[in-house]
Amino acid sequence: MTALLRTLALALGCLPLAAPTAHAQxxxxxxxxxxxxxxxxxxxxxxxxxxxxxxxxxxxxxxxxxxxxxxxxxxxxxxxxxxxxxxxxxxxxxxxxxxxxxxxxxxxxxxxxxxxxxxxxxxxxxxxGAMMLVAHPSLGVHNAKELVALLKKQPGLAYATPGSGSPMHIAGELFKKSAGVDMLHVPYKGVAPAIADVLGGHVKITYASIGVVAQHIAAGRLVALGMAEKERSPLMPELPTLAEQGYPNTATGAxxxxxxxxxxxxxxxxxxxxxxxxxxxxxxxxxxxxxxxxxxxxxxxxxxxxxxxxxxxxxxxxxxxxxxxxx
Incomplete structure (x- = not known):
């Protein structure tokens, strides 16, 4: 019995060591x-x-x-x-x-x-950050509702993304479903070439993180149509979300x-x-x-x-x- 008690005492005595060891680490x-x-x-x-x-x-x-x-x-x-x-x-x-x-x-x-x-x-x-939907000024739209109205008349307009399977691609597919419109996905090999072609007007629509396109929006080279977020971004609080404009389940997030x-x-x-x-x-x-x-x-x-x-x-x-x- 004495040996058993001694063994138990030794075992119990070791238990508190785990926490101090973790804190020491x-x-x-x-x-x-x-x-x-x-x-x-x-x-x-x-x-x-x-x-x-x-x-x-x-x-x-x-x-x-x-x-x-x-x-x-x-x-x-x-x-x-x-x-x-x-x-x-x-x-x-x-x-x-x-x-x-x-x-x-x-x-x-x-x-x-x-x-x-x-x-x-x-x-x-x-x-x-924030993901947003933007367009080239020559498209003549100023918000998501105007884009949808145009797509109803001209289905199949192209939108550029940095590549298939990118968050921008996913955002585009969510918007197509929510708005009931058709757009042609044009994947590029990265963000830079996609944005370059939209700035050049070769493709009129794209999704991008706010940091990539903010300077172009300020300069009038791109038009912000809506945030693909659950709520407005403090980085551009005046821009409504796509959901606010009537297109739910379109948020991606960044x-x-x-x-x-x-x-x-x-x-x-x-x-x-x-x-x-x-x-x-x-x-x-x-x-x-x-x-x-x-x-x-x-x-x-x-x-x-x-x-x-x-x-x-x-x-x-x-x-x-x-x-x-x-x-």
Whole structure:
């Protein structure tokens, strides 16, 4: 009996050690540089956002933040690198919400062996932008209702997107269904050539993130027709959503998320979340995000988890309904 009691005492004595160990990990974190992987080329929106936030995070955490670009396979190459990294908080993924669309639209030949919900731990959603419907001025329309009226008379007008399976492609298909109109999808190899052809009037309609087209709208080279969002954007509050104009179920959304490899200690995730949120509350951060046509978001890891799950499920249904696939 004495031996049994001694064994039980030793076992019970070990139990409280788990929590202090986790907290010790968080207290000591970070003890070396943190790498943020971006699955897109340098100079693009994800890269700019990651570098700006990384610089401010480094100042708070006392360690360098290294941003590494690993473009390819619709961002999945970078995501795969993070999923395979040690689950210690020193390797993070900075990704747009297209991260949650890619698995639904990529062909099997892409050979992406990744579960975007199960292979990662959500950290924080730093910011959001806005998706909008725009047209060339020569089309003669000034809002979504006028576009629909024109499409009723001239069905099959073309709309440009950065590629098949892109959020812009999905937005176009949702609008076609909601408005009961027909438009011809013209996919390009990226945002730049799609916008260039719309600016040139070769294709008259496109969807784009607000940051890509804002300067052209201000200069009168493009006309803003409506936001493809659930609510108006503070970045352009005068522009109504497509739903406000009578076309529901047309919202797509554009936001960024930070993710860590599955198995990253909760205490480390929580510390990263606190530090990101502290950076997002800085007035200078909000000002710099506004320059990129983004607004601070923030919130808890659970907030991002709910957003990611809802987005993944929603896009899965849409892609299946419209039989959408990537180029």
């Amino acid at each position: 968080a207290n000591d974190f970070p003890a070396k540089p943190i790498t943020i992987i971006v699955g897109y080329p340098a100079g693009g929106g994800p890269d700019i956002g990651a570098r700006m936030l990384g610089e401010k995070l480094a100042a708070r955490m006392g360690q360098p933040i290294i941003v590494e670009n690993r473009p390819g396979v619709s961002g999945m190459m970078g995501a795969s690198a993070v999923a395979r990294a040690p689950a210690d908080g020193y390797t993070l993924l900075f990704a747009p919400n297209t991260f949650l669309i890619a698995p639904h639209v990529l062909p099997k030949s892409a050979n992406v062996k990744l579960d975007v919900l199960e292979d990662f731990v959500p950290v924080v959603a730093p910011s959001k 936001w960024y998320g930070v993710f860590a490899p599955k198995g990253t200690p909760q205490a480390v995730v929580e510390k990263l979340n606190r530090e990101f949120n502290a950076v997002l509350r800085l007035p200078d951060t909000a000002a710099k995000l506004k320059q990129q046509w983004e607004v601070p978001l923030g919130g808890s890891p659970d907030d991002l988890a709910r957003m990611a799950k809802a987005e993944y499920d929603n896009y899965g249904k849409i892609v299946k309904e419209f039989n959408i696939s990537a180029d």
